[in-house]
Amino acid sequence: MTDAALENAITLLKQGDQSGFDVIYEATKTKVYYAILTILKDSSLAEDIMQETYLKAIKYIKKYNRKHSFEAWIITIAKNTAINTYNRRKKELNVDASETPEIFGETLSTSEDQYYLKQLLEILNPIEKEVIIRHVILDEKHKTIAKALNKPLGTITWMYQNALQKLRKKAGEEDE
Numbered sequence: 001m002t003d004a005a006l007e008n009a010i011t012l013l014k015q016g017d018q019s020g021f022d023v024i025y026e027a028t029k030t031k032v033y034y035a036i037l038t039i040l041k042d043s044s045l046a047e048d049i050m051q052e053t054y055l056k057a058i059k060y061i062k063k064y065n066r067k068h069s070f071e072a073w074i075i076t077i078a079k080n081t082a083i084n085t086y087n088r089r090k091k092e093l094n095v096d097a098s099e100t101p102e103i104f105g106e107t108l109s110t111s112e113d114q115y116y117l118k119q120l121l122e123i124l125n126p127i128e129k130e131v132i133i134r135h136v137i138l139d140e141k142h143k144t145i146a147k148a149l150n151k152p153l154g155t156i157t158w159m160y161q162n163a164l165q166k167l168r169k170k171a172g173e174e175d176e
Helices: 003-014 020-040 043-059 070-091 110-121 126-137 142-149 153-175
Strands: none
Touching: 003 020, 003 070, 020 043, 020 070, 043 070, 110 153, 126 142, 126 153, 142 153
């Protein structure tokens, strides 16, 4: 693959012509895959992150600066995505709470958990619910949520704290 062919494909993609994607993919797929695999050590997960990497590259292709190597740019996206995934997975608890009641106490079944969670979330207004779900479940930062909801960061932080208070109060009432 020549640099000229790659640059032409990048230009096509920047102009919204998806036909340039195949050329870019073929030119970079091996290095992108191994950059991800080196971090995650899981080939199946590496393939998923590779797909996410190319989606991000397409989304942000207009930000690519020709002064820098395209290969380095896309590999940086791949590495950052893989590191974020690794960190997120590292936080996950790999113990089944229902199998170890001596550590976690008795746990509810999945359907009971879902019902309990649904009842708790019903006390929140739609925006509070979205803030809680995005922050707690999707692990988004308050700054990202504020930008997505087009609200000031302070408002999102306040809404999050307020929603937590409501949930604690509701959960406390049900425990009694």
